[in-house]
Amino acid sequence: VTPKALSPHELEIWHAFKKMGEHVFSRVARDIEEASGLSGSELGVLSRLEDLGKGQLRQQELAVSMGWHKSRLSHQLTRMENRGLLKRSAGKDGGVLVSIAESGTDLLGAARPVHAASVRERLLRRLGPNQAAVILDLFARLSAG
């Protein structure tokens, strides 16, 4: 086979799809960072600790809930532990227990409303009448095997 190159129109769609995400994510991340000093990853971890556990989760559960590989989470937790946002301790079953620290709780409290406002400002309020539905449909189509 000799696959054809992408047409200008195909390239335009691909380009828009790429830039769309980059644009929104970078702005939301910046809003959160400016208001709380937390990165997007840090907010994700702290939110789950508070929402899914009561400030405490097994590392393995945390990994699954984020959809992250263990290695990625391990590196992330190491950085966050160094920043004093959380603590790790030995669980009774051989696993590791991750607990949110006081400064983590404080920053999370500051970041949550900013996150909500930013997602509304950068994405939700800009969606046309049926575009939210299109996004959900698109997500399903693109994620399907």
Add this chain to the structure above:
Amino acid sequence: VTPKALSPHELEIWHAFKKMGEHVFSRVARDIEEASGLSGSELGVLSRLEDLGKGQLRQQELAVSMGWHKSRLSHQLTRMENRGLLKRSAGKDGGVLVSIAESGTDLLGAARPVHAASVRERLLRRLGPNQAAVILDLFARLSAG
């Protein structure tokens, strides 16, 4: 003001929007990497060198065409120069001239058709009747001030 938290429906949209991009990009990048050994960034740089210059561009033009900051491009070019994909030389006007190397040309030739096929498989063919148009509209809305 006491901003409200995101509703479950808002969260669902935000989650879908995030995962959608991650899913598609990681698969396209993997397809390219497996076929050519090039990363997405490397392919972007090499493509522009071949398409916009004739294998040679001023570093500054390259930065503008990619929409990258000079620092980001500098780091990227350093890695690519170390891999033997391109060469840098002094331009006559004080700038730097970036030239694609033989191995860069070869890998680019291998990666191009794979990239086109992957974008079609991972994104384009999955779009419903009007979804391409929705993406273009969404891109415009989200990029607007």
Add this chain to the structure above:
DNA sequence: AAAGATTGAAGGTTCAATCTTA
């Protein structure tokens, strides 16, 4: 052996500081 977790290396991105040269 299998599960849970860590580590190091390499690539990527951003920021601020610095260097170089027209």
Add this chain to the structure above:
DNA sequence: TAAGATTGAACCTTCAATCTTT
């Protein structure tokens, strides 16, 4: 001075290799 470019630090992600404990 101003433009073009580099550098180092910090953060992020992935992969393969390695522990550690059950």
